[in-house]
Amino acid sequence: MIEAIKITKYFSDKAVLNDVSFSVRSGEICGYIGPNGAGKTTTIKILTGIIKPSSGFAYIDGISVTENPNAVKKIIGYVPESGAVFETLTPIEFLTFIGRIYQMKDSIIEKKISELMEIFEIYEYRNEPMLSFSKGMKQKVILISALMHDPKVLLLDEPLNGLDANSIQIFKEIIKKLAENGRTIFYSSHLLDVIEKICDKLIIINHGKIIASGTLDEILKIAGVLDLNDAFAKLTGSENLEMKLQNFINKIKP
Numbered sequence: 001m002i003e004a005i006k007i008t009k010y011f012s013d014k015a016v017l018n019d020v021s022f023s024v025r026s027g028e029i030c031g032y033i034g035p036n037g038a039g040k041t042t043t044i045k046i047l048t049g050i051i052k053p054s055s056g057f058a059y060i061d062g063i064s065v066t067e068n069p070n071a072v073k074k075i076i077g078y079v080p081e082s083g084a085v086f087e088t089l090t091p092i093e094f095l096t097f098i099g100r101i102y103q104m105k106d107s108i109i110e111k112k113i114s115e116l117m118e119i120f121e122i123y124e125y126r127n128e129p130m131l132s133f134s135k136g137m138k139q140k141v142i143l144i145s146a147l148m149h150d151p152k153v154l155l156l157d158e159p160l161n162g163l164d165a166n167s168i169q170i171f172k173e174i175i176k177k178l179a180e181n182g183r184t185i186f187y188s189s190h191l192l193d194v195i196e197k198i199c200d201k202l203i204i205i206n207h208g209k210i211i212a213s214g215t216l217d218e219i220l221k222i223a224g225v226l227d228l229n230d231a232f233a234k235l236t237g238s239e240n241l242e243m244k245l246q247n248f249i250n251k252i253k254p
Helices: 040-048 069-075 091-101 106-119 135-147 165-180 192-198 216-223 228-236 239-251
Strands: 002-011 014-024 029-033 055-060 076-079 153-157 184-188 201-206 209-214
Touching: 002 040, 014 040, 014 055, 014 201, 014 209, 029 040, 029 165, 029 192, 040 055, 040 076, 040 153, 040 184, 069 076, 076 135, 091 106, 091 135, 106 135, 135 153, 135 165, 153 165, 165 184, 165 192, 192 228, 201 216, 201 228, 209 216, 209 228, 216 228
Parallel strands: 029 184, 029 201, 076 153, 153 184
Antiparallel strands: 002 014, 002 055, 201 209
């Protein structure tokens, strides 16, 4: 369903992605993890067709992202790392606009908006301008906009930003159910505890290169540890930073 083949991306003379290849099957939830600046967001922007790779190929459901980006956009749901809404609009107005972009019938748009706003517990605010919304409330509207057209593929870049614990649990249940029904989820996040619990497959990227890929058990075996946090630290080299931090803390006098 998702296939990346030898993707490289340069910004000026710096390679942000270097020969990145992976695939994600239908019905699979794939966790995409790495330190800040590893290339996670760039990967997702290439998969959505927002930016083009310097070289390599990306396909969503067999459709070339570079050759037919509009066809790809019709079948994906995308939650960006720093999502934004038109704050002068109400959720009803904004989500109706999104639904019409996807050429959904107004009756279906209305039904989907009501269902999802009820699930995310913001229905009572449906007719209020989003200027006064908290970050978490705006994030819920963004999540609904990515889900309402029932996409084949969900591309998620830190989708839980600003959400409360209850909303996080709701979203986790939704994407697990979507995967059970054959949808494909590509989930980039720094929240390793969430990734560990819901993902069938993990990909670890660092400095623009994939350094490990497989199930949780396979990743732990590669790293020779028993915990995903320890595996992440060891494989990305951040365990040295943790040691430096601990040494600094130990030197602080009570």
